[in-house]
Amino acid sequence: MTPSVRSRLWASATSFALGFGVGNYGVLQVPRPDQWVWIAVAVVLMLTGAAGVLFADTSRAVSFWAILGVEVFAVFTLVPLLWTFTVATTPEGATARTLLPQDISWSAFDGAISSGTLRSAATTSLLVALVATVVAVALAVPAAYALVRLQVRARRLVYGLVVAALLMPVLALAGPFADQLVSLGAYGSRLALVVPMLVVTLPLATWLCVTVMRDVPWTLLDAVRADGATRPQQLRRFAVPHLGPGVVAAALLVFVAACNDFALGAGLAPDRPSLPLPATLLVASRQVDGSSAVAAAGLLWLLIPLIVLLVLPRRINHLLGRSYR
Amino acid sequence: MRGWRWLAPAVLVLLVVTVWPIGRAVWLSLTRSTLTGAGDQRFVGIDNYTDILSSRSWWLAVAATLAIVAVAVVLQLVLGLAFAVALRRLTVAWPVTRVLVLLPFGLLAIVSAVVWRDAVTSGFAVDWFGLDDVGPTGALVATTVGEVWRGTGITAVILLAGLLRVPTTLITSAIADGATARQRLTRVVLPAMAPAIAVATTYRALDALRILEGPLVTDAPGASVRTASFVVWDTTFSSFETGLGAAMSVVLLLLAGLLAAFLVPVLRVRRVV
Amino acid sequence: MAGVAAAAMTCAPLAACGAADKAVPYLPVITWQVGPDRVDAEALAQTCNDQAGGDYRIEVEQLPTDVSERHALLTRRLLAHDDSIDLMSLDSALTTEFAEAGFLAPIPAAQASALSEGVTPAALAAASHDGRLVVAPWFLDPQVLWSKGSTAERAGLDTTKPISWDDLVAGAQRLGVTIEIEDRDGSGLPEWVNGLVAGGGGSLVSGTGRAARAGLDSAGGREAASIVELYQGAGVGPGPTADAVTRFAGAGGGFLVAPTSAISDPALSAVQADMRVAGYPTVADASVAPLAGVGLAVPAHASDLDQQAAFTVIECLTSPTSLQALATVSQHTPSRIGLLDDPAVAGGFRSAEVARASATTGVTVPAVAAWANVVDAIDETWRPLAGVTQDATPRTSQAEVQAALDGTIR
Structure with missing residues (x-):
């Protein structure tokens, strides 16, 4: 028996045992209709086990451990999302008690879309995030260029500062910022949120742009320059195709992060219209049928990162993975 | 120093938006003051700090926070590593998994906290696992699991990037040398991935330190477990005691600094531009 | 706008x-x-x-x-x-x-x-x-003692004279009815405690500003805690709750400690005509109603x-x-x-x-800027009611209320 066959058989056995356990627990402990979820998961796992035995000595490079892992990953990721959907579609006055939606009602989605409070909160979030992202990226691109390409003294110090700002608990700055805004008389204005929001966007933008810059084929720029290209030509032939996509992906990530910031927005804004969406959802969660409204608004808001992910899936994964390295 | 011309604007803005509020926090922390200005505002020296550092409830909150950080990081690393290994091998599924893996991270933390709380207080988990009135502590545990769920995907992405940097030749030669799967993992893959794991640990730890939404939606009068971030929030934005809150903020920043100062040399985090 | x-x-x-x-x-x-x-x-x-x-x-x-x-x-x-x-x-x-x-x-x-x-x-x-x-x-609004029909007489209480908490609890227990305490907005418990402490001859907070002193670790505070303990131990109600009015209107409801305005609540429309009023229950001799x-x-x-x-x-x-x-x-x-x-x-x-x-x-809540924080401190130390004892609660609560007044960590 070759190692890969043995590995597949082990994977099958694990998968089968796991499926057997899940199926039994589901049948014995879980009431309907959620029982079907458990049974479905059990069936998939046991089928994986069976397939692993059947194709144990295939010559193709298939790893049943990987298949099992991806199945667990899918369940792990999707169950909470399904639950969020169930909470969001629970009819008014009812409480969701099962994972599978019992009685789908779209009223919470309607409410989230037509609610003036949530709309103005979303506008605030998008507006503040947009301005803070534009400013941050405009500052971050040259800074990252300098960090990667130019001889700068104290380069490591600057980079350390960026990472420190990226990782510090932003909440600690919310109190002093709020106090400052109150004494300036600017507390409660939408634009006053932009400056504090730079604490979130600027380090993130710089950090991501450094990765973008590191992946750029700079020799090409030298070649373009050697060809005697003018500045606009350098821009068109080098910067736009090689820098552009990376910077756009970084900007989108920064934008999403700024949209999703909670601590600063919740601390620095009093109420509508300047309270950003995440903080508004905290207020909404305490009201009657609040969970449905929060879940519905959260799923709608999830469309922003989803679109970003769908447009540039490879680049986003690459950028995030490489940035952490 | 041509480079500084490019760098200066960003560094200046970054310093202004971080050093200014931190300075203000230090100044405020030496006073007894409220956000509204009600009550007399006066200079109290280091009273706020002695008060915090000698408070049992503060250290309990810090301990709870550190416990949450430890559990969250370990779970995210283990799950993230398992998923990263699986995702790497199953290349056919990449178009789907690439989106799926980052989706939880895109969901607002406040939404995740609310639905995870509901799951154990009134939702499906009550029936599934026979839970009976989990209380604020149980709800806090649930929201922490929710945070683990949100962060596992991004951890997997970091580790996957680290995994992809392990040279395949190294693994094939290990196989040729007759190394078992476990030997390959402990002798080849993990050492080559060490930098990625170190970075993931540090970043996820400091991210877990600032969890605020879960504690906010699960708190109830008399709750026995509170986190440091929650106490800072409550003091600053519910009690409006800005002076005391600022002192807590400074201590929280120091705590984050200490955590980083502990993790960076221990894990040998190396990341030079 | x-x-x-x-x-x-x-x-x-x-x-x-x-x-x-x-x-x-x-x-x-x-x-x-x-x-x-x-x-x-x-x-x-x-x-x-x-x-x-x-x-x-x-x-x-x-x-x-x-x-x-x-x-x-x-x-x-x-x-x-x-x-x-x-x-x-x-x-x-x-x-x-x-x-x-x-x-x-x-x-x-x-x-x-x-x-x-x-x-x-x-x-x-x-x-x-x-x-x-x-x-x-x-x-x-002063808080008063509402009762349904002849509940008070059946419980052996004379509504023309001040009724003490002791007699009220004993009467309700005998009849098997509840004493509901209204808490429409979360301030019910602190107001109750404030009224009980004042009724016991103390004061929850004395002085003003940052010089204010909490007065729970005192005879009045212990008196207040003993009444809460008595009420809780007798099992005559869940303490201050938001749905007290509805529960009072229900079959098991007998007494309602609530502001004068409670009677206008739509939930009471069925029993409204039959409701009688008496002064706020006394701790020592005097009736000190929360205002x-x-x-x-x-x-x-x-x-x-x-x-x-x-x-x-x-x-x-x-x-x-x-x-x-x-x-x-x-x-x-x-x-x-x-x-x-x-x-x-x-x-x-x-x-x-x-x-x-x-x-x-009657007595209003103390005129201190930190009252909102005192509310939190009392909620934190007097809930759950089952945990209240006259030996421990006044002391722990004293520390928390004092911290809220001083603006120090609780």
Whole structure:
């Protein structure tokens, strides 16, 4: 028996045992209709086990451990999302008690879309995030260029500062910022949120742009320059195709992060219209049928990162993975 | 120093938006003051700090926070590593998994906290696992699991990037040398991935330190477990005691600094531009 | 919105408009932020709007029910100089904090004397700061003991004399009925504790500002804790709850400790006619009822024009007609207590005699800026009620309340 066959058989056995356990627990402990979820998961796992035995000595490079892992990953990721959907579609006055939606009602989605409070909160979030992202990226691109390409003294110090700002608990700055805004008389204005929001966007933008810059084929720029290209030509032939996509992906990530910031927005804004969406959802969660409204608004808001992910899936994964390295 | 011309604007803005509020926090922390200005505002020296550092409830909150950080990081690393290994091998599924893996991270933390709380207080988990009135502590545990769920995907992405940097030749030669799967993992893959794991640990730890939404939606009068971030929030934005809150903020920043100062040399985090 | 809406006045010939523009009558829109009291604010606003002709228009906006959320939201809005507040129904407990923070516009001297005329000393004190009237006194409800039908007699209680907590609990236990305690907005427990401590001869907080001292670790505090312990141990009710009124109306309900206004609650419509009133239960000998109410306040940040209009609105809302509606419809005890003698009110107000007596003997919450934090401290240390003991609770609670007053970590 070759190692890969043995590995597949082990994977099958694990998968089968796991499926057997899940199926039994589901049948014995879980009431309907959620029982079907458990049974479905059990069936998939046991089928994986069976397939692993059947194709144990295939010559193709298939790893049943990987298949099992991806199945667990899918369940792990999707169950909470399904639950969020169930909470969001629970009819008014009812409480969701099962994972599978019992009685789908779209009223919470309607409410989230037509609610003036949530709309103005979303506008605030998008507006503040947009301005803070534009400013941050405009500052971050040259800074990252300098960090990667130019001889700068104290380069490591600057980079350390960026990472420190990226990782510090932003909440600690919310109190002093709020106090400052109150004494300036600017507390409660939408634009006053932009400056504090730079604490979130600027380090993130710089950090991501450094990765973008590191992946750029700079020799090409030298070649373009050697060809005697003018500045606009350098821009068109080098910067736009090689820098552009990376910077756009970084900007989108920064934008999403700024949209999703909670601590600063919740601390620095009093109420509508300047309270950003995440903080508004905290207020909404305490009201009657609040969970449905929060879940519905959260799923709608999830469309922003989803679109970003769908447009540039490879680049986003690459950028995030490489940035952490 | 041509480079500084490019760098200066960003560094200046970054310093202004971080050093200014931190300075203000230090100044405020030496006073007894409220956000509204009600009550007399006066200079109290280091009273706020002695008060915090000698408070049992503060250290309990810090301990709870550190416990949450430890559990969250370990779970995210283990799950993230398992998923990263699986995702790497199953290349056919990449178009789907690439989106799926980052989706939880895109969901607002406040939404995740609310639905995870509901799951154990009134939702499906009550029936599934026979839970009976989990209380604020149980709800806090649930929201922490929710945070683990949100962060596992991004951890997997970091580790996957680290995994992809392990040279395949190294693994094939290990196989040729007759190394078992476990030997390959402990002798080849993990050492080559060490930098990625170190970075993931540090970043996820400091991210877990600032969890605020879960504690906010699960708190109830008399709750026995509170986190440091929650106490800072409550003091600053519910009690409006800005002076005391600022002192807590400074201590929280120091705590984050200490955590980083502990993790960076221990894990040998190396990341030079 | 405090916008100024131009009255409908068309001005077709452009040439003639220049001078006429200044003469266009402006209609200030006064946004009135109201709390969860039982006042039918819409109806009152409508009456005043009709009376005012075109001087102003009141729009009612609801604040959160929960006292902490309401406090936080109002504070944040006032800090932000939110122009959607022109007039607020301000909880009497928040007067000191908001006055100290400079949130409240001073009441014009010309109006102050009229507003304080005939107002009970307690209500006047709850509307004043540093000896000056900062809020227009409106109503200050004493809590009373409501019972259904002949429950009190059957429990062996003489409602003509003050009933002690001991007798009340024993009577309810004998009959197998509950003593519900109303807590509409989360301030029920602190008000209860405050009333019990005062009834026991102590005071929850003495002094003012940062020099204020908590008085729970005292004979009065222990007395208060012993009554909570007695109540809890007898199993005669869940303590202060939001649905106390509904539970009282139900089969097991016997007594209801609640403000005078409770009887106007729609949930009580079935038993309303059959409800009797008695004075607040006594701790030692005297009945010291918790007093809580609402005053009308104008934010300091509003423009002069809006402030002017808001004070005109206050004039209307504190007029005898409005106060009559307040007393007869929503059964709130007007701060101008003499109104209860008005023949138009006498027939419609259900608890006049008890209310009149309690309004002078009752106790408001202490006038300290940190009251909102004291509420949290008491919630933190007196809940769950099952954990309250007269040996431990006064001491632990003393420390927390003192910390809240000092602004130190709890």
